Amino acid sequence: MATLKINQLTKRFGNHVILDNLTFQIEPNKIYGLLGQNGAGKSTLLNIINNRNFPTDGEIHLDNSTVNNNHDALQKLFLMSETSMYPKRSRVSDMFQLANDGYGQFNFAMAHRLTHSFGVDEKAHLSNLSTGLTTIAKLITALCVNADFIFLDEPTLGLDAGHRELFYRELMKTYEERPRTFVLSTHLISEIQNLVEHVWILDHHQFIRNEDVNDLLANAYAISGPSKLVDEYTSDLTILDQQTLSNIKTVYVVQPLSENKVIPDQIKIEHIDLQRAFTALTIGKEN
Numbered sequence: 001m002a003t004l005k006i007n008q009l010t011k012r013f014g015n016h017v018i019l020d021n022l023t024f025q026i027e028p029n030k031i032y033g034l035l036g037q038n039g040a041g042k043s044t045l046l047n048i049i050n051n052r053n054f055p056t057d058g059e060i061h062l063d064n065s066t067v068n069n070n071h072d073a074l075q076k077l078f079l080m081s082e083t084s085m086y087p088k089r090s091r092v093s094d095m096f097q098l099a100n101d102g103y104g105q106f107n108f109a110m111a112h113r114l115t116h117s118f119g120v121d122e123k124a125h126l127s128n129l130s131t132g133l134t135t136i137a138k139l140i141t142a143l144c145v146n147a148d149f150i151f152l153d154e155p156t157l158g159l160d161a162g163h164r165e166l167f168y169r170e171l172m173k174t175y176e177e178r179p180r181t182f183v184l185s186t187h188l189i190s191e192i193q194n195l196v197e198h199v200w201i202l203d204h205h206q207f208i209r210n211e212d213v214n215d216l217l218a219n220a221y222a223i224s225g226p227s228k229l230v231d232e233y234t235s236d237l238t239i240l241d242q243q244t245l246s247n248i249k250t251v252y253v254v255q256p257l258s259e260n261k262v263i264p265d266q267i268k269i270e271h272i273d274l275q276r277a278f279t280a281l282t283i284g285k286e287n
């Protein structure tokens with residue numbers, strides 16, 4: 001299966017740079033997380049990759065063919081986003097039919113099963129659905145469409161905890177049955193930590209991280225203890241974020257720690273999760 005290659009992609013709105021010279025690959029059969037604060041440029045990036053917006057500079061290739069306005073290449077890509085692409089009077093079943101018309105081999109059996117599990121009426125008009133049910137209808141379409149690269153922009157918008165859990169389970173199930181690539185852009189980072197294999201963290205127009213989640217987390221630490229000892233122990237590290245409570249200081253780092261350095265008894269070093277690492281890497285370093 002082909003690899004998507006994004007080469008020196010820049011996007012400006014007027015004089016405002018949104019994406020600055022991004023080069024990266026999206027490989028087959030992998031689940032990615034695209035993370036970034038509000039306004040970082042995640043939707044813009046996904047829209048450009050999916051030919052719904054155009055880059056100021058740069059190119060996107062599926063192996064050796066350009067994706068821009070290339071029907072065959074675009075047939076392998078599907079974007080589920082907040083923006084509705086459907087006529088107002090569409091029913092849920094029309095979404096499935098359109099996905100079948102556009103991509104072929106829509107998995108209707110799975111879609112019927114999922115509408116039942118999520119409690120969505122296939123005959124319902126989209127305009128009558130709540131925010132959460134609209135998201136569910138779009139998600140079911142995305143999970144059942146016949147595409148090799150599926151991009152989910154805010155896939156859990158308006159979903160309650162039970163439905164989010166059901167979605168994560170169904171995503172894993174269909175991924176195991178028919179591996180393909182999923183890219184999830186979401187703010188619910190803790191919830192996708194165990195789902196995604198690789199993350200891109202978009203900050204200040206560029207990827208500040210483009211790596212496997214396990215590698216990132218293997219080097220993501222909270223180091224705490226008496227302030228003076230923490231300062232001494234971390235003097236050669238890049239502190240991304242810190243908190244002090246009474247005399248106890250906690251600092252956050254995302255980098256390998258030297259194995260040769262003696263850890264004082266009063267210093268505690270713990271691994272942190274993806275949400276905490278993300279906050280340290282983005283918001284933390286600004287404070």
Ligand SMILES: Nc1ncnc2c1ncn2[C@@H]1O[C@H](COP(=O)(O)OP(=O)(O)OP(=O)(O)O)[C@@H](O)[C@H]1O
Binds near residue numbers: 013036037038
């Ligand atoms: N058509 C447009 N014209 C001008 N500016 C735009 C346009 N679309 C997006 N922007 C700006 O580009 C920036 C990135 O927006 P984008 O929606 O891609 O961010 P995001 O990371 O998806 O944000 P969020 O997490 O809040 O959804 C924002 O500052 C936004 O205001």
